Amino acid sequence: MNKKMVAVLVSAMMTMGLLTGCKSSDSQSGDAEYTIGISQFAEHGSLDNCREGFIEGLKEEGIEEGENLKIEYKNAAADQGTAKQISDTFVSDKVDLICGIATPSAQAAFNSAMNSDIPVIYTAVTDPAEAKLVDDEGNPVGEITGTSDELPIKEQLEMIREILPDAKKVGILYTTSEANSVSALSTYKKLAGDYDLEIVEKGVTQTADISLAAEELLGEVDCLTNLTDNTVVNSLATILDKANAQKIPVFGSEIEQVKLGCLAAEGLDYIKLGKQTGKMAAQVLKGEKKASEIKYETISEPGLYVNTKAAENLGITIDESLVSQAVESFDEISAS
Amino acid sequence: MNLIVTTVEQGLIYGILALGVYITYKILDFPDLTVDGSFPLGAAVTAALIVRGVNPYLTLLISFGAGVLAGVCTGLIHVKCKVRDLLSGIIMMTALWTINLRIAGTANVPIFGEESIFDNDNMNGIFHGTLASYKVCVIVLVIAVIAKIVLDLYLKTKSGFLLRAVGDNEHLVTSLAKDQGNIKILGLAIANGLVALAGCIFCQEQRVFEISSGTGAIVIGLASVIIGTSLFKGLTFMKATTAVLIGAIIYKACVAAALKFFEPQDMKLITAVLFLVILIVGMERKKKVKGNA
Amino acid sequence: MLELRGITKYYNPGTVNEMCLFQDFNLTVRKGEFVSVVGSNGSGKTSMLNILCGSIPVDSGRILMDGEDITRMKEYMRNRRIGRVYQNTALGTCPSMTILENMSLADNKGKFYGLGRGIHKGRKEHYRELLRQLNLGLEDKMDVKVGTLSGGQRQAIALLMSTMTPIDFLILDEHTAALDPKTAEIIMELTDRIVKEKRLTTIMVTHNLRYAVEYGNRMLMMHQGKCILDRAGKEKEETTVDMILNLFNEISIECGN
Numbered sequence: 001m002n003k004k005m006v007a008v009l010v011s012a013m014m015t016m017g018l019l020t021g022c023k024s025s026d027s028q029s030g031d032a033e034y035t036i037g038i039s040q041f042a043e044h045g046s047l048d049n050c051r052e053g054f055i056e057g058l059k060e061e062g063i064e065e066g067e068n069l070k071i072e073y074k075n076a077a078a079d080q081g082t083a084k085q086i087s088d089t090f091v092s093d094k095v096d097l098i099c100g101i102a103t104p105s106a107q108a109a110f111n112s113a114m115n116s117d118i119p120v121i122y123t124a125v126t127d128p129a130e131a132k133l134v135d136d137e138g139n140p141v142g143e144i145t146g147t148s149d150e151l152p153i154k155e156q157l158e159m160i161r162e163i164l165p166d167a168k169k170v171g172i173l174y175t176t177s178e179a180n181s182v183s184a185l186s187t188y189k190k191l192a193g194d195y196d197l198e199i200v201e202k203g204v205t206q207t208a209d210i211s212l213a214a215e216e217l218l219g220e221v222d223c224l225t226n227l228t229d230n231t232v233v234n235s236l237a238t239i240l241d242k243a244n245a246q247k248i249p250v251f252g253s254e255i256e257q258v259k260l261g262c263l264a265a266e267g268l269d270y271i272k273l274g275k276q277t278g279k280m281a282a283q284v285l286k287g288e289k290k291a292s293e294i295k296y297e298t299i300s301e302p303g304l305y306v307n308t309k310a311a312e313n314l315g316i317t318i319d320e321s322l323v324s325q326a327v328e329s330f331d332e333i334s335a336s
Numbered sequence: 337m338n339l340i341v342t343t344v345e346q347g348l349i350y351g352i353l354a355l356g357v358y359i360t361y362k363i364l365d366f367p368d369l370t371v372d373g374s375f376p377l378g379a380a381v382t383a384a385l386i387v388r389g390v391n392p393y394l395t396l397l398i399s400f401g402a403g404v405l406a407g408v409c410t411g412l413i414h415v416k417c418k419v420r421d422l423l424s425g426i427i428m429m430t431a432l433w434t435i436n437l438r439i440a441g442t443a444n445v446p447i448f449g450e451e452s453i454f455d456n457d458n459m460n461g462i463f464h465g466t467l468a469s470y471k472v473c474v475i476v477l478v479i480a481v482i483a484k485i486v487l488d489l490y491l492k493t494k495s496g497f498l499l500r501a502v503g504d505n506e507h508l509v510t511s512l513a514k515d516q517g518n519i520k521i522l523g524l525a526i527a528n529g530l531v532a533l534a535g536c537i538f539c540q541e542q543r544v545f546e547i548s549s550g551t552g553a554i555v556i557g558l559a560s561v562i563i564g565t566s567l568f569k570g571l572t573f574m575k576a577t578t579a580v581l582i583g584a585i586i587y588k589a590c591v592a593a594a595l596k597f598f599e600p601q602d603m604k605l606i607t608a609v610l611f612l613v614i615l616i617v618g619m620e621r622k623k624k625v626k627g628n629a
Numbered sequence: 630m631l632e633l634r635g636i637t638k639y640y641n642p643g644t645v646n647e648m649c650l651f652q653d654f655n656l657t658v659r660k661g662e663f664v665s666v667v668g669s670n671g672s673g674k675t676s677m678l679n680i681l682c683g684s685i686p687v688d689s690g691r692i693l694m695d696g697e698d699i700t701r702m703k704e705y706m707r708n709r710r711i712g713r714v715y716q717n718t719a720l721g722t723c724p725s726m727t728i729l730e731n732m733s734l735a736d737n738k739g740k741f742y743g744l745g746r747g748i749h750k751g752r753k754e755h756y757r758e759l760l761r762q763l764n765l766g767l768e769d770k771m772d773v774k775v776g777t778l779s780g781g782q783r784q785a786i787a788l789l790m791s792t793m794t795p796i797d798f799l800i801l802d803e804h805t806a807a808l809d810p811k812t813a814e815i816i817m818e819l820t821d822r823i824v825k826e827k828r829l830t831t832i833m834v835t836h837n838l839r840y841a842v843e844y845g846n847r848m849l850m851m852h853q854g855k856c857i858l859d860r861a862g863k864e865k866e867e868t869t870v871d872m873i874l875n876l877f878n879e880i881s882i883e884c885g886n
Contacts (some may be wrong), residue, residue, distance in 0.1 A: 074595060077603055080546045081538075085346060085592060092338030104546055107446055111543045115468065132446035141448060177437060177547045179444040205433070494742040497726070497734045504723040511721070511791060512738045513709040 037090030041102035049270035057278020087112035122146030126180035152302035171221035303327035347585030356530035357557030369425030373432025376550035378535025383545035403532025411521030560584035636690035668851035712791035721787025724776030735790035781812030
């Protein structure tokens with residue numbers, strides 16, 4: 001009998017919580033001039049940088065958190081259903097704009113906001129066309145636009161050619177279930193021939209497979225290059241360990257990876273990308289342009305990042321002229 | 337208000353999944369992990385079909401059929417190859433991961449702008465103006481209630497009786513000159529059919545197929561079943577299937593509440609604690625007839 | 630007619646725990662016989678029933694049912710013609726289903742379990758009549774879940790259920806052992822009545838020597854996988870509880886107890 005009471009009480013409390021929950025946030029959103037809901041798909045360094053940059057970008061345009069902006073930040077912990085619930089909550093709270101970080105969150109936000117007039121700004125969506133967020137001509141499919149973190153693959157291949165003039169085979173480790181990786185890989189394969197390089201791919205399905213796959217791949221290639229594959233990037237330390245043991249250079253895809261010990265990257269700075277996104281959001285919030293009138297953007301200019309310490313370890317000399325071109329050059333390897 | 341509608345929507349979709357889990361967990365006493373694979377299976381089949389312009393209502397049936405197949409496979413592995421129940425489910429779940437990826441083509445298939453069971457001329461004609469925001473909720477409710485009623489009716493047929501008997505007392509089924517293995521396969525088939533049906537609806541509501549959507553589906557299903565059956569144990573007039581549907585809505589409400597008040601990364605822990613509390617409070621372990629003759 | 634021919638069965642073959650249960654065991658139960666089987670623990674009584682019903686496989690030998698070889702036949706297939714009641718009162722019924730549902734389920738044995746209604750309304754009065762004959766007051770509790778009933782009540786229902794449909798053989802595995810003396814008496818009388826009414830060929834394993842002597846028309850005593858006593862007809866009628874008890878004592882002395 002007692003236990004039943006507890007059960008009923010628990011469920012009653014939960015339901016009450018739910019009801020009062022909606023109320024309190026409704027009243028709060030009235031205070032600031034703008035309310036933005038940020039829905040981030042997962043806890044991840046690059047995505048966090050995107051968010052940071054986004055807020056900074058808004059600030060540069062005069063929309064500052066705590067001043068005239070209220071931010072509601074929710075993380076879906078990599079669950080698609082939760083992502084939808086988050087954006088539904090934002091829609092019912094009537095936020096002024098939803099920012100979706102990473103593809104599933106962007107898609108969920110678009111889906112939730114479809115029948116409202118709330119604009120959606122996304123970032124870290126590698127292929128907006130594949131994700132059906134733009135039509136075949138590259139125009140937004142609704143009140144939604146943002147930035148893509150498409151990799152500057154051409155520049156990356158050019159850089160590999162320059163640093164390793166004798167390299168023939170480039171290995172790529174990727175997760176078969178990450179749509180972004182699959183599409184980046186096919187671009188790599190398409191372009192590699194132009195630089196007289198051959199791509200050797202190795203797909204994994206989970207973190208547990210990485211050690212073995214990396215070991216196998218390292219036996220066949222002259223260097224590795226990374227995508228923005230979540231599973232692989234999370235295990236970067238393992239991969240670098242194995243590669244260093246065999247003196248095989250690993251190229252990164254963004255600044256954080258170079259800090260961790262990748263030789264070099266012609267890559268993205270997610271903070272920059274976020275900033276760019278924030279400025280787009282500001283335009284929409286201020287009513288200068290509608291989201292549907294803005295085409296999605298990619299990072300204007302990829303930056304070169306090199307790690308001279310990694311080069312030294314590998315016994316590779318990077319041409320001085322190249323180092324001087326780098327946006328940033330690191331002379332130490334930071335622990336992850 | 338909107339939030340409550342969304343919660344009910346999501347709850348009912350997972351409620352259909354929970355009906356499937358109810359069959360395996362409560363009736364068959366079979367911890368079936370296939371669910372983590374058959375839920376996205378329904379979604380993958382749906383996305384693949386809708387992209388090719390198949391009638392969205394037809395996808396409900398085809399997804400159900402795909403789920404039935406998955407369930408039959410788990411059953412065959414368990415019954416014919418004599419693999420333990422938990423492992424059979426794990427094997428099938430693992431296999432389905434690849435199968436789902438093959439069916440869908442890629443890990444993420446958006447179906448924005450395509451016709452769906454929610455978005456077509458008929459439904460948009462019926463639900464317009466203020467009704468529009470209840471559209472999804474009403475459609476899901478109708479499907480969930482139909483699924484529930486059909487399941488209730490089935491459990492009262494001769495075949496349904498046998499299904500209930502096999503989870504209760506395998507010996508009796510054998511005594512009745514029936515192969516208990518076949519009955520288990522039948523139960524797993526129906527259960528996974530329902531799970532895939534839920535996946536189909538989920539995919540159309542989310543307007544996207546995502547390979548990871550099945551992760552943790554079994555936990556949601558189990559939680560819903562346990563919450564529902566424990567909370568409404570005393571109410572004899574309420575059918576277990578109804579309790580399960582309500583259980584799923586309560587679970588989703590808890591998730592929504594947790595999203596409001598806690599950090600999202602704490603969600604899984606909160607789920608686990610909630611799960612444990614309900615289990616202890618409910619403390620109704622299945623009294624199964626065991627032992628040899 | 631049920632026949633066991635040259636049955637050999639080892640438990641845990643090839644291990645240190647290897648144990649020979651039967652070595653060339655033979656038994657023929659003729660049509661219409663009611664055989665009561667006694668014997669000490671581990672003498673192979675229940676194993677013999679399990680072998681007959683197909684619950685455990687044999688190493689060699691043949692099992693014949695009315696001349697047909699059923700050695701390789703699956704347990705559930707054999708059960709088409711066999712009804713079985715276990716010592717464990719829980720094994721014969723479904724606890725989470727009502728009495729009515731249980732009886733309906735059993736009533737359909739041998740037929741197709743399809744999508745027809747599980748409960749045949751027209752048969753309800755028939756079930757009620759069967760229950761009334763038990764004198765346990767169960768006829769008014771048809772919508773009660775069997776799991777809430779006492780062991781004796783469940784066993785009575787199990788006995789009804791296993792003999793509801795036309796079967797030829799009834800296997801009783803210490804089916805009164807878990808019951809209090811009074812209930813055991815009721816169940817035993819009911820058993821006798823059903824066996825006689827339906828002319829079932831019956832094998833009953835029991836530890837109750839009085840039942841073994843009083844009921845049935847043939848009696849076996851088993852010891853270490855062999856029949857050491859087999860009395861039928863007049864010989865059986867003359868057998869007394871004391872004789873059996875003496876025999877038991879002799880065996881025990883032999884074994885060093």
